[in-house]
Amino acid sequence: MSDQTLHSLVEEMTLNEKIAQLMQLAAPFFEGSKEQGEITGPMAEMGVTKETVRNSGSVLGASGAKEVREIQEAHLKTNRLGIPLLIMADIVHGFQTIFPVPLAIGCSWDIKLAEKSAEIAAAEASVAGVHVTFAPMVDLVRDPRWGRVMESTGEDPYLNSEFARAFVRGFQGDDLTSDTSRVAACVKHFAAYGAGEGGRDYNTVDMSERQLREMYLPAYKAALDEGSEMVMTAFNTVDGIPASGNKRLMRGLLREEWGFDGVLISDWSAVKELIPHSVAVNEKEAAAKALTAGVDIEMMTLCYVNHLKELIENREVSEDLLDEAVLRILGLKKKLGLFENPHRGTDEQREQEVIMSEPHRAVARELAAKSCVLLKNENVLPLQSGQKVALIGPFAQNGDILGPWSWKGSREAAIQLYDGLKERLAPDRLSVSKGCSIETGTEEELQQALETAAHADIVVLALGENSDMSGEAGSRSDIRLPEIQHELLSALKKIGKPIVTVLFNGRPLDLRDVTEQSDAILEAWFPGTEGGHAVAELLLGKVNPSGRLSMSFPHSVGQVPVYYNCFNTGRPQGAPDAQERYVSQYLDVPNEALYPFGFGLSYTSFSYGEPVLSSNVLKPGEAIQLSITVANTGDRDGDETVQLYVRDMAGEVVRPLKELKAFEKVALVAGEKKEIIFTLKEEQLRYHHSDLTLASDPGAYTAYVGPCSSNVKEVTFSLVK
Incomplete structure (x- = not known):
């Protein structure tokens, strides 16, 4: 189908048909959905007519080859022009094979494996009939209170x-057209959704445009530069x-400045929410403002359906x-090949072969292991041969390890920690006791746990949050573990x-008490379908921990937000001429994170030589190399993530104390050393100045290299223009 054919199709459509293309409804509204009978009440309440459904452009939340095929077939029989539906869903960190939550994937620092996880998620989703995933979410986050x-x-x-x-x-x-095992991506939430005040979901965002461009916009732009077909709007305010x-x-920014011509979709009910935001007095004004702003699909x-016709006929829009908007939507359908093959990728037989296949689970296990971060280890891990292990805690035998946005994942199919350890330990070496539930417990449960621990050599204590305690609408002001779990640990x-x-x-989380009372801490996050296998292999030393934090852990919620790439102040703590009290500091906790960005331990040790620059002077159009020798000084093979940071020592505006500019994950066998070489160019030193121009400053810079943001060696250079 040519672009001219698309234009001709739009010309043939009635006003009502065009408007309906802009509407997205949940699957139960559509004939052929297995849940259709459940929607009668909501359908009447919303005022959705059968005609509107027949003309609508996209479906939210349908999946399963049989159901999607029946929905599409029923739709094509009743849609006057035979325009196929777009099937969209939240495939965030896996379809049925669930990978670790994205924050955990970030801690892997493994870009290729992250790409593979998305490829597998697409393969499973597409064979089940999904065309578009509402992922990736690339919002920068600094406040752990936000779920x-x-x-x-x-x-x-x-x-x-x-x-x-x-x-x-x-x-x-x-190539989305020829490769039906892939799905279109929808980057979200544009923009700055992660900066809600107080860490409260859907809340106000207020920041300077320079801060927005420096910290929050780059990841959206990167996703669009990579070709993301869609963008989803954020719930929050921007300016x-x-x-x-x-x-x-x-x-202005997304379409004109960045040149994005793909589909822009609202988040759930976000167009109508312009009314409680107090920028629209009613649905009619909300529709006018959203379409004028460039929103193509109302979720x-x-x-749109109720008011755009009147707005257009009255020449208000x-x-x-x-x-x-219609052309952009039809263009995506064309790119996906839906006009020629409305059942694109959907295959009931392949569905059984592909979903939750062993190769997919193997990748999930590998990524789960690489996403876990060893935060503390007082020579108790890995577990030693012959030790009797007491596995205790609410997550000892718990399938709630998939995390939020694991829509099609099965807790029953998830490998629990007990399952993983039981496969690898003799029966007389492993005992198990619950100790307490996640938020409640009994004296009997506690006593059973204490008795189990008394007969063991070491305790593996599995603690955490249930999946409803984070994710959307999962904001918390207290980010400690529930009190009953602290009581179990203390006992x-x-x-x-x-205690591990x-x-x-x-x-x-706020882990001060946990850190004090634990001999080792392994942050497993919500590790996904293969979590129990991955964590067991780490605990037993079959796999060496290699995860590094991509988000800082605070000493206390009172520090929040605490992040590594912060600004200095005029009265920084530790300055040579600073007075003891009158500096920027807390009186009761350190300024720094308890566990900083980039931090993570291993079962081996690594040493860093001194960094060496090929030149102390950098000029535009040229490059300098920073080299450093990293050695595995322990007795185990291991992976080290070598991190390069830079600081502009005197900018036109205040610059962060450190900014990550490059990293390399290197595998070193015991005793091996390797020279790591990073390249630095002038372009990497650019930032948005006070007038928002993107430029670099001539003058002094410091480069830092090391295993984490707080443990680095430094060398200086100058930018000369």
Whole structure:
């Protein structure tokens, strides 16, 4: 189908048919859905007519080859022009084979494996009939109170950008038309959704444009540069205007400045929410503002369907804007090959072969192991041969390890930690006791746990959050573990046996008490379908931990936000001429994170030589190399993530204390050493100045290289123009 054919199709459509293309409804609204009978009440309440459904352009949340095929066939029989539906769903970190949550994937620092996880998710989703995934979420996050930090890859714009590119490549491949095992990506949430005040979901965002461009926009731009077909608007305000009605943000920056001509979709009900945001008095004004801003698809509200016709006929909104939106939607359908093959990729037989296949589970296991971060180890891990292990805690035998946005994942199919250890330990070496539930417990459960621990050599204590405690609408003001779990840990500590705490959670936690009372801490996050296997292999030393934090852990929620790439102040703590009290500091906790960005331990040790620059002077158009020798000085093979940071020592505006510019994950056998070489160019030193121009400053810079943001060696150079 040619572009001219698309234009002809739009000309043939009635006004109502064009408007309906802009509406997205959930699967139960459609004939052929297995849940159709459940929607009668909501359908009537919303005022959705059968005619509107027949003309609609896309479906939210349908999956399964049989169901999707029946929905599409029923739709094509009743749609006057035979325009196929787009099937969209939230395939965030796996379809049925569930990978670790994205924050955990960020901690792997493994870009290729992240891309592979998205490729597998696309393969499973596409064979089940899905065309578009609402992923990746690339929002930069600094506040662990926000539940959706689990859906981001962390606090750094460069690292987030690298993962954004990887996920888009994995989902979309090279050619969406010919490769029906891929799905279109939808980068979200544009823009700055991760900066909600107080870490509260859907809340106000207020920041300077320079901060927006420096920290929050790069990952969205990276995803679009990689070819993401869609963008989803954020729920929040940007500079006082909700994103879904923000013309300057959407048409000005996204479409005109960045040149994005793909499909822009609202988040769930976000167009209608312009009313409670107080920028629209009613649905009619909300519709006008959203379309004028450039929103092509309205998700799950009917402002467009109910009011665009009147707005256009009264010349309050140009029909040209409607036609542009329809053409973008039809263009995506064309790119996916839906006009020629409306059942693109859908295959019931292949569905059984592909979904949850052993090769997919193997990748999930590998990524889960690489995503876990060893935060503490007082020579108790890995577990030693012959030790009797007491596995205790609410996550000892718990399938709730998939995390939020694991829509099609099965907790029953997830490998629990007990299952993973039981496969690898003799029966007389492993005992298990619950100790307590996640938020409640009984005295009997506690006593059973203490008795189990007393007969063991070492305790593996599996603690954490249930999946509803993070994710969307999962904001928390107290980011400690529930009190009952602290009580269990304290009671076990009195037994006197070494304690290895394994954490299953979706956000950085306040771990002060856990750190004090544990001999080792392994942050497992929500590790996905193969989590029990992956964690067991780490605990037993079959796999050497290699994860490094992509988001800082605070000493206390009172520090939040705490992040590595912060600004200095005029009275920095530790300055040579600083007075003891009158500096920027807390009186009760350190300024720095408890566990900083880039941090993670291994079962081996690594040493770093001194960094060497090929030149101390960098000029535009040229490059200098920074080399450093890294050695595995332990007795185990291991992976080390070598991280390069730079600081502009005197900028036109204040610059961060450190900014990640490059990293390399290197595998070293015991005793091996390797020279790592990074290249630095002038372009990497550019930032947005006070007038928002992108440029670099001549003058002094410091380069830092090491295993994490707080443990680095430094060398200086100058930029000369």
